[in-house]
Amino acid sequence: MKTKAAVVVIGGGVIGTAIAYELTLRGVRDIVLVEKNTLFSGATARCGAGVRQQWGTEMNLRLSIGSVKRYETLAEELDYPHGIEFSQTGYFMPVYTEKQRQQFEKNVSLQRKFGLDVQYLQPEECRSIVPIVSLDGLLGATYYDKDGYLSPFHTTAAYAEAAKRNGVCIEKNTEVLGFTMEKETIRSVKTNRGDISCDCVVNAAGGWSQEIAQMAHVTLPLFSERHQILVTEPIEPLFRPMVMSFTHGFYTQQEPNGAILMGVGDPHEPKGYNMDHSYHFLHTVASLVTSVLPAVGKARVVRQWSGLYNISPDKAPILGLPKEVNNMFLAVGFSGHGFMVAPMVSEMIAQMITNEELSIPEARTQLDLGRYDRGERIVEPSVV
Template identity: 35%
Template sequence: MSETADILIVGAGIVGCSLAYHLALQGGARVAVVDKDLVCSGSTGKSAGGIRQQFATELNIRLSLESIRMFERMPDELGVDPEFRRVGYLFLATTQAELALFRANVTLQQRCGVPVQMVAPDDIRRLVPFGRFDGILGGTYCATDGYASPYEVTMGYAAAARRRGVRIHEQRAVTRVLREADRVVGVETTTGPIHAPVVVNAAGAFAGLIGEMAGVDVPVKPYRRQLFTTLPVPAFAAEPPLTIDYHRNWYFRGELGGCLFSGPKDEESTFNTNVDWEHLAESVEQAMVRLPLLAEAEIHRGWAGLYEISPDNNAILGPVPELAGFFVAGGHSGHGFQHGPIVGKLMAERILGGHPSIDIAVLGIERFRTGKSVAEPMTMHQA
């Protein structure tokens, strides 16, 4: 006898697990999740865990504000500590055009209630006294931004979903999306089919491949980004803000008394998650442009993850019109972890037939077919 579910989610990252939990919480019966690997083993588990309110579109700001409230409630709601460290976010501008963009962003962010401010070069040096900021014209700073633990949060949602009856199938790859005419009816997996009238593509960087299996175009591409950490560095004892050199598409933050910094970002789309250790010296040299102290630091470890990039650097949320019962929740373009909590809630509301408490209709997949995409310039892929 084949397995069945009422709603099947492909992908057990932050979005898939949050969605599973919120579907069960909102009364969705017989929810299942399937993943080719383990819970939180993909892009979510390899992210830097950033949480910020500094976006250029009102919708992304609202999603951040609500997700932050959800992160704050997690100890009571999920029984886990998300390890949310509000160290602040500092964006650096190198050109007048970047400075103008930041000023416009701050106006919008403040109107939405975000406690953000423009900062001058002297302010930046006070915030990060050990940094080198040659050529920096100014920036923006929000003290209530920070980062949390992707693993703790995702496992918290997975455990809470299981307590509410959700089945999570790990190490069970989807090999085909099953359809009858213009309706989805389930998936084929490496260990047999799972039939379901609703299938949600929350496969992260692999969302495009799952779309192909369903016979629909889901415009999400994977791009590798490498990260490195150092052993403890005295200057990081008082943890600095997560700092983003927008022009150079580079960032750093504290990590267990040391420094976490970004390495190269691939220009070509691949599924490669190997670390280019042979180019480590080049990565450190690039980091030393802003952090000269890294010349004396010892690299502790490195890893690589995949951004899931959409054409306009915004999430793709909602049904696929040409395939009834098939939904997409992906393409977050580098802000999937921070928006995962609220996206799971909103998508559950949409799938169960209600009206999402935040209108996400503009993020539907059809925007790419009607010329109504909504660009988000404040992403690490776009910068």
């Protein structure tokens, strides 16, 4: 393993590998990416794989729109022959309360300002998009056909392999144990496989990012929380878009092979690093999803798994430097939707490191860690 690098990226998920690649595009050489497990083994590998642009704040809209645009041609850009399985089958978001209707209408008018042709569907129109949706209590839905999903595994592999071709050293099974600091500067990264002296560090450690930051005496306002997903065996095609209900707290999608994937947040889930499975989750998600989509009830569950959301106070990412350390760039706190904004986030972290103007200049002052001290949160009304 190298003992000296310009940049050490911590984390082999989609964010870390994409940042390493973006840095090579800007002429940075001598990059080492360290991952304590294997590539795509943390939250990236465990996520629901959806990418949506139907957000309720300008920042989240700009992050997701720019990312989807990049995803549309990313496999070609990264020269990844398998492809990243990007499929734009839409997101369908049902409405059940008057309050929700008003919020969604507000969201749609903002989304339309950003050029997204999001439809607001009346109850009778919903079945033209999701034929199996129950009309019980349904007041309408929003639908955008350019939202979709892609393979987190192949996307990360594509970024990692392109980064490697451009000279990045990727070190698996390499766990960060601490830093050697000199005042406010990290001088080297200590790992279980030796030390790497470096000019700067990127913290893209997902569910463990607050622990990495703490090693440099930076306390991040983040916590991790288990979220669970199940998948069924393949059955005949029943619905195409991701169905995401804020009322029930679930999202579900039928993959091209016919398998149906579904997840639900648990309001009683304790903070922490637990990645076990629970029967409670199976029962909860099955009850909720079959109440909205009764026809999926006959599908048989083959597997359940869990992963960690890394949750920030306003459920928006934290990007950039903390005030206590002048060379640890944070790409953390994605709160369950890091995969869908990875292209824009990684581009901007690389731009910060190379002192370029950011693709979204406001991100420097709106997504920095300091916003919490200033009381300036990005309040996103549309998160499950």
